[in-house]
Every structure is written in C-alpha cells, then in structure tokens.
Amino acid sequence: MKFVKCRTLSGSPYDHQQDCAGLRSQLKQGKIVDKPVESMRVAIRKTIFGEGAERMVRKFRFLDESSPHSPWDLSKIQPEFSHFSTLKFVAKESRFVDVSGAYADRMEYHREFMRTQAIASQMALKFNNALDSVFAEFGEPENKTFLANQPRIHFLSPMVVEVQDTNLGALAFLIEPMLDVAKYE
Amino acid sequence: MGYVKGQKESINELADSLANLALDTVADQNDGLGAIEEGSEEEEEEEEEEGGDTDILNAFERSAPDANTKSFGLEPQDYPNAFSHYTYQMSKKALMVVDLQGVFTGSYSFFVGGLVLVYTYICIHDSAICDMTQSYVTGRVRV
Numbered sequence: 001m002k003f004v005k006c007r008t009l010s011g012s013p014y015d016h017q018q019d020c021a022g023l024r025s026q027l028k029q030g031k032i033v034d035k036p037v038e039s040m041r042v043a044i045r046k047t048i049f050g051e052g053a054e055r056m057v058r059k060f061r062f063l064d065e066s067s068p069h070s071p072w073d074l075s076k077i078q079p080e081f082s083h084f085s086t087l088k089f090v091a092k093e094s095r096f097v098d099v100s101g102a103y104a105d106r107m108e109y110h111r112e113f114m115r116t117q118a119i120a121s122q123m124a125l126k127f128n129n130a131l132d133s134v135f136a137e138f139g140e141p142e143n144k145t146f147l148a149n150q151p152r153i154h155f156l157s158p159m160v161v162e163v164q165d166t167n168l169g170a171l172a173f174l175i176e177p178m179l180d181v182a183k184y185e
Numbered sequence: 186m187g188y189v190k191g192q193k194e195s196i197n198e199l200a201d202s203l204a205n206l207a208l209d210t211v212a213d214q215n216d217g218l219g220a221i222e223e224g225s226e227e228e229e230e231e232e233e234e235e236g237g238d239t240d241i242l243n244a245f246e247r248s249a250p251d252a253n254t255k256s257f258g259l260e261p262q263d264y265p266n267a268f269s270h271y272t273y274q275m276s277k278k279a280l281m282v283v284d285l286q287g288v289f290t291g292s293y294s295f296f297v298g299g300l301v302l303v304y305t306y307i308c309i310h311d312s313a314i315c316d317m318t319q320s321y322v323t324g325r326v327r328v
Contacts, residue, residue: 052306120282120307123272130271151261151289151300153268155307176305179288 035159038062038085042163044173049090055113060091060175088178092158110160110174117155124153261289264302272309284308 026032039062050057061084094109135150158176165171265285273281287304 055306116307116309117305119280119309120272120304123275123280123282124268126275127268127271149300150259151264151302153264154301154303156287156303156305158305179303179305180290 039065044091055092056095058091060089089175090178091173091175106172114158121155124155128152279312281310282307
C-alpha cells in the first residue's frame with residue numbers, strides 16, 4: 001500500500017537513526033515496499049513548477065549514471081549532453097509542512113498522501129472491474145472495438161525518495177511520474 | 186354504505202340515470218365514438234405491457250453500442266464524475282473521491298486494460314470527519 005525508499009545517496013549514515021529503524025521495521029512487516037529506482041543520483045529544480053491547494057510541485061529527474069557525461073557536481077553539467085534518465089518525475093511537498101522540518105512530520109504528510117492515493121487506486125480497480133462487467137453485456141464481436149476504446153481510471157503510484165544532500169542533510173521527497181502538462185486538466 | 190335520511194331515493198334515481206347513460210354510451214359506441222367496454226381494459230393493459238417491453242427493448246437497442254456510432258453517448262470527461270459517484274455508493278456513502286486531476290492518455294494500456302485516464306492529486310471526503318470547526322486539508326481521510 002505504501003511505497004517508501006529508505007536510502008542515502010552518499011552512503012553517509014542517517015542523522016535520524018530511530019526513524020530509519022522504524023521504517024526498517026515497517027519494511028519487514030510489509031507495510032512499506034522498497035521499490036527500485038533508476039538511479040541513486042537525482043536533480044531537483046529549485047523553482048516551483050505548479051501549485052495546488054495543499055502542495056507545491058517541483059520537477060524531479062534521476063540522473064543517468066550510465067552516461068559518462070553525468071557529473072557529480074551538477075554545476076558542471078554540459079548542456080549538449082543528456083544527463084537524465086528518460087522518465088520525468090515531479091516532487092511534491094506540502095505547503096504547510098516545512099521540507100527541512102521534523103522528519104516525522106514530513107513522513108506523516110507523505111504517508112497521508114499515499115494513503116489517499118492507495119484508497120483511490122483500490123476503488124479505481126473495482127470501478128474498472130464494474131465497467132468490464134457492464135460492458136460484458138454487450139460483448140458481441142462487433143462491439144469489441146467500442147469496449148476497447150472505453151477509458152479506465154488509473155491513479156499514479158507515488159513513492160518517497162530519501163535524498164542525502166551535503167548541505168541540507170536528509171530530505172524526503174514524494175515523487176510520481178510527470179503527466180503531460182498540455183493535457184492536464 | 187350509509188345514507189342520509191331521504192337519500193335512498195335519490196341514489197336510486199342516480200342508478201337509473203347511470204343505467205340510461207350506459208345505454209347511451211353503447212349507442213355512442215355504435216356510432217363509432219369509442220366507448221370503453223368492460224373487459225377490453227385488460228386487453229389494453231396487456232397490449233400496453235407488451236408494447237412497453239418492446240419500447241424498452243427498442244430503446245435499449247438504440248442505446249447499445251453500434252459499430253457505426255461506437256458510443257453510448259459517453260465521453261471520457263464523463264468518467265471522473267461517474268467514478269466519484271461510484272466511490273460514494275460503493276463505500277455506502279462513507280467516502281467520496283473528488284477533485285480528480287490528470288490526463289486522458291488516449292493510448293491503450295494492457296496493464297489497465299483499456300484507454301487510460303490517469304489521475305493524481307485527489308481528495309477523499311469522509312463522512313466520519315464532520316467537524317466543521319476544523320479546517321481539514323484536502324485529501325484528508327480517516328485514519
């Protein structure tokens with residue numbers, strides 16, 4: 001139900017050992033799922049990309065570690081090369097919870113967001129099944145095209161990425177794939 | 186039936202007049218004015234029922250997806266509202282998923298099994314949270 005990534009980029013020890021121990025415990029209990037990420041190096045834009053009633057959104061990318069042109073120091077990025085992996089992400093943070101604030105507060109916010117999304121995903125699954133059962137009543141071969149063209153509801157699966165910044169320390173970002181902005185409504 | 190004193194006679198008069206009226210209606214029917222006979226109502230009801238079923242079936246066939254029209258009149262933008270309504274009914278009026286924001290990809294997804302409406306940044310209203318003095322943030326659900 002919940003997806004949390006608990007790692008550091010630089011391999012330095014957490015400065016919130018107790019919190020991390022709690023996460024490991026939840027991981028063993030199956031309450032948290034450890035998801036693989038594309039890279040252990042990330043880039044986050046400082047400028048806010050979009051704002052909602054509760055959240056602020058920044059662009060977020062994983063760096064392509066296989067690229068020989070990806071520098072550790074982002075100030076040395078060479079524009080002529082692509083340094084990022086293919087998928088684009090957005091990082092969401094609360095307008096009311098300070099990112100650099102208490103770790104537990106930030107995780108609680110992320111937990112709430114993912115819980116909302118997980119409940120909606122479960123409902124969407126049932127909704128899609130209900131649609132299938134309704135459309136099955138019209139399962140004649142000539143209607144298959146129509147059935148295939150009916151949309152299904154799907155919710156993005158967010159995950160929390162722990163980032164160890166040399167200046168800011170341990171940060172937790174809630175990320176999810178970036179949707180096409182032109183089609184967003 | 187109970188009658189007021191002296192009413193019996195008037196009732197009889199009324200019955201006689203009705204009898205005459207019935208005769209008149211039969212005469213009218215013969216004139217082609219369409220009087221209704223007892224017994225013909227049942228037949229008409231049966232006809233109505235049969236006709237009603239036929240109408241429903243016809244309407245159903247008209248609304249069924251057609252290879253030419255390929256539509257129930259449903260558009261992709263109708264689905265979010267339908268989903269919100271579904272969540273409200275499915276949760277027995279306890280939860281309601283609203284404020285769906287996202288994109289219609291317009292491409293087939295084998296994972297989902299159809300064209301996909303991808304949503305995020307939703308809000309779930311919970312009937313258990315009804316304290317209006319609290320300013321609950323969006324997306325808050327009961328823990």
